[in-house]
Amino acid sequence: MENLPWTPFLLTDPALGRDPRSVRRLVARGAVRRVLRGVGVRAEVAGSLLLRAQAAALVLGPGQVVCDYSAAWLHGVDVGPGRPGRGPDVLDVASVAGRRATRRGDADGCRRTVAPDEVTRVHGVAVTTPLRTAADLACRWGRGDAMAALDAFARLHQVDAEAHRPMVARFAGRRGVTQYRELVARIDPRAESPRESWLRLTAHDHGFTDLEPQVETWVEGRGWVRLDLADRRRRIALEYDGADVHGDDQKQADDEERRAAMVRDGWVFVVVRGGGFVEPGLSRWVGELRDAYADHGRGSCRRYARGEGAGRHPRRG
Structure with a gap:
């Protein structure tokens, strides 16, 4: 095994210093595994798409x-x-x-x-x-x-x-x-995960085009927080909360505390959970988002002294 490289190699490569039959015996013993037909690698090397x-x-x-x-x-x-x-x-x-x-x-x-x-x-x-x-x-x-x-x-x-x-x-x-x-025409490099892209696209498909990715806002007692998608002016936030994102109980609890603090500060949250991109979950959160816009529409949008660019919170950056 000493002369075998740690990267993939042709099983018939003369540079291995072994005849093909001895290499096949190493494969049979499990010391070398095939990656592709005719190509092997040391068994200790972890598999990956890069390796392939x-x-x-x-x-x-x-x-x-x-x-x-x-x-x-x-x-x-x-x-x-x-x-x-x-x-x-x-x-x-x-x-x-x-x-x-x-x-x-x-x-x-x-x-x-x-x-x-x-x-x-x-x-x-x-x-x-x-x-x-x-x-x-x-x-x-x-x-x-x-x-x-x-x-x-x-x-x-x-x-x-x-x-x-x-x-x-x-x-x-x-x-x-x-x-x-x-x-x-809808590309936005601010999306940080596939689910955020799905969420933004689905929201836009239903007419909610004022939601922006990765919105940062100041919350009293919490400092700067960042939202998956938000309409900053109307204080409406849309976030994905699937099991693939929140496997950590502490992270889940922290998110719930953050949202509660923001609700007290006048924000409305719509949370999309696993299964939210198919029915009936899709209709549920789209309806909640529609209700949020009805309650926080242009005419009834509240004004806050601590909005962006004014008030007592520190400047970002």
């Missing part, structure tokens, strides 16, 4: 690039579970320049037209660029996940609406481009 991508770099042929969910993950954007019915560790691989889609059982292959300037290298692996990856996902995924991907690429890679305009034009006629064009 490094393995793919050894066996993918010319004109094959990692794309879609796998490319997003390699760019540091982890926004969804990947394509339904497949594990997140199955590589999405696009064959370009007219080449056949890969038939490897450990890859999800497709054929796609990808320009040379839409391919980059991440850890030595040919990958679609952040812009191209975001565009592909915006066409191929459902609206919520697509919005989350666009927001995340804008936040992490500065791929904003302006950057997408040439790609939208190029994708004219492609399946999914209508959704892509619509969502590009």
